Amino acid sequence: MTDSNDQSGKTAAIDCRGVSKAYPGVTALTDVSLRLVPGEVHALLGENGAGKSTLVKILTGVERPDRGHVRVAGRDLHPHTPVTARRLGVRLLPQERHVAPDLSVAENVMLGGLPRTGLGLVSGRAVRSAAQQHLDTLGVDVDASYRAGDLTAAQQQLVELARVTARPARVLVLDEPTASLAGDEVEVLFGVVRRLRATGTSVLYISHHLHEVFALADQVTVLRNGSLVHQTSVADTDAETLLSHVFAADLDRGRLDRAPRAARTEPVMALRGVTAPGLSAPVNLEVHPGEVLALSGPAGSGTTAVAELLAGARRPVTGQVLLRGAPAPRTRSGAASAGIGFVPADRKRDGLLLERSISENVWLGPAATSWLHRPRRAHEGACRVLAAARASTTDSTRPVRSLSGGNQQRVVFGRWLATSCSVLVLDQPTAGVDIGAKFAIYRQLLDLTAQGMAVVVVSSDYEEISALADRVVVMTAGRTSAEVDGASTTPEELFALESPTERDLQEAL
Numbered sequence: 092m093t094d095s096n097d098q099s100g101k102t103a104a105i106d107c108r109g110v111s112k113a114y115p116g117v118t119a120l121t122d123v124s125l126r127l128v129p130g131e132v133h134a135l136l137g138e139n140g141a142g143k144s145t146l147v148k149i150l151t152g153v154e155r156p157d158r159g160h161v162r163v164a165g166r167d168l169h170p171h172t173p174v175t176a177r178r179l180g181v182r183l184l185p186q187e188r189h190v191a192p193d194l195s196v197a198e199n200v201m202l203g204g205l206p207r208t209g210l211g212l213v214s215g216r217a218v219r220s221a222a223q224q225h226l227d228t229l230g231v232d233v234d235a236s237y238r239a240g241d242l243t244a245a246q247q248q249l250v251e252l253a254r255v256t257a258r259p260a261r262v263l264v265l266d267e268p269t270a271s272l273a274g275d276e277v278e279v280l281f282g283v284v285r286r287l288r289a290t291g292t293s294v295l296y297i298s299h300h301l302h303e304v305f306a307l308a309d310q311v312t313v314l315r316n317g318s319l320v321h322q323t324s325v326a327d328t329d330a331e332t333l334l335s336h337v338f339a340a341d342l343d344r345g346r347l348d349r350a351p352r353a354a355r356t357e358p359v360m361a362l363r364g365v366t367a368p369g370l371s372a373p374v375n376l377e378v379h380p381g382e383v384l385a386l387s388g389p390a391g392s393g394t395t396a397v398a399e400l401l402a403g404a405r406r407p408v409t410g411q412v413l414l415r416g417a418p419a420p421r422t423r424s425g426a427a428s429a430g431i432g433f434v435p436a437d438r439k440r441d442g443l444l445l446e447r448s449i450s451e452n453v454w455l456g457p458a459a460t461s462w463l464h465r466p467r468r469a470h471e472g473a474c475r476v477l478a479a480a481r482a483s484t485t486d487s488t489r490p491v492r493s494l495s496g497g498n499q500q501r502v503v504f505g506r507w508l509a510t511s512c513s514v515l516v517l518d519q520p521t522a523g524v525d526i527g528a529k530f531a532i533y534r535q536l537l538d539l540t541a542q543g544m545a546v547v548v549v550s551s552d553y554e555e556i557s558a559l560a561d562r563v564v565v566m567t568a569g570r571t572s573a574e575v576d577g578a579s580t581t582p583e584e585l586f587a588l589e590s591p592t593e594r595d596l597q598e599a600l
């Protein structure tokens with residue numbers, strides 16, 4: 092039996108032994124060992140900053156370990172580069188989307204191996220037909236001839252999944268793959284993972300969602316502060332045990348106590364008969380001070396369009412967006428100056444300056460103007476923000492690039508905690524944020540509404556909606572389709588309300 096074989100004699104698809112990695116001032120991984128046999132789905136859990144992405148970078152050849160080694164199907168990952176990893180069949184679906192927006196869906200899917208004619212030329216028709224066939228096999232309902240940049244974030248994520256699976260993979264690494272997916276798309280992804288497992292591909296599945304681990308994984312490994320603290324078969328564990336390993340301290344998920352809701356006053360914002368790209372019918376909507384309004388609906392249902400209209404990030408074609416009864420600013424910077432905060436779903440788009448410090452990023456938020464002259468205040472403010480958002484680092488002079496993905500999201504959120512806006516619009520605010528920090532963020536939002544701020548949350552997470560919302564506006568196929576009370580609604584009710592009606596289906600035909 093070689094090093095990479097298990098008792099059954101199976102050679103591990105991927106085997107990493109004693110891997111350690113440090114960045115300046117931070118030990119990201121200490122002596123981590125992990126092996127996946129062919130056809131195994133292995134979940135990797137850990138709070139923000141635990142070392143998951145660093146391990147992924149090492150397994151995919153992007154970063155070299157300081158100590159330890161990686162073998163793929165019994166062969167050393169040497170030289171330790173992404174090209175070697177790819178050649179050995181290790182593929183990655185990254186946390187951030189990387190579709191080429193100006194290329195077609197087909198070109199994006201087939202990017203790594205465009206089918207050629209006998210003369211060695213690339214045939215557009217062959218590319219389209221091969222891509223469409225692959226998308227259909229995966230169950231991804233997207234037309235291969237569309238421009239990738241015109242797709243929703245969730246569709247782009249599925250196109251990327253199609254790209255990484257277009258060629259046979261020995262090991263597929265999925266880094267928080269459901270962060271921008273909702274109900275049906277999650278099922279598509281699960282189907283793909285199950286099919287790959289059946290054909291012998293090993294899947295390393297990184298997630299903050301325990302139900303996904305129990306739905307999909309055979310084995311689970313928990314990292315904490317860069318060390319492997321727990322490794323077991325999923326059949327032999329339960330959610331409480333896993334959580335106790337993910338978080339060193341007891342997780343405070345106690346009830347979110349809410350101040351009694353203030354009597355309805357005049358709306359602070361309203362949409363009156365608004366039409367815009369992404370909407371199929373005029374939208375009427377009011378946002379009141381002191382309430383959390385949730386916009387619930389699958390990707391493409393119009394929730395992001397409404398959030399962007401409120402935040403000045405999308406222009407109405409007809410109708411009016413009102414702020415305190417007067418026309419609202421029609422640009423993002425104008426809306427920010429008028430006190431409308433916005434946390435978009437794609438944090439890269441929110442202009443995080445990755446090379447600059449956490450302090451600077453907090454105070455360079457679109458509503459901040461005076462940070463340049465007050466570095467100490469910026470520093471103190473950033474520390475307060477980081478503590479409030481339960482970020483694992485208190486050193487606000489660190490560059491944002493050195494933060495884990497989830498902690499970068501907290502900085503985006505923290506920007507708006509440090510300002511005094513009257514409306515805060517958040518699109519999927521806790522995607523990629525660990526469960527502990529999620530609840531800290533929910534508490535912050537509820538405190539802000541108790542002080543009179545209006546909060547609008549676009550979310551595809553039913554638990555999030557029930558924890559936060561006073562009112563839920565449900566959207567399907569580009570129009571508002573229902574409004575329900577946040578306190579009494581259930582995930583089942585929301586799911587049923589979000590399912591397309593007969594009318595939606597007929598209009599789509």
Ligand SMILES: Nc1ncnc2c1ncn2[C@@H]1O[C@H](COP(=O)(O)OP(=O)(O)OP(=O)(O)O)[C@@H](O)[C@H]1O
Nearest residue numbers: 114119139140141142143144145493494495496497
């Ligand atoms: N390029 C870098 N330079 C300095 N420190 C880094 C760098 N990349 C990661 N780190 C640090 O290494 C540690 C592990 O980060 P990593 O991104 O692996 O966490 P993670 O478990 O993937 O978190 P998340 O759930 O937020 O994505 C963190 O303390 C992070 O700040």
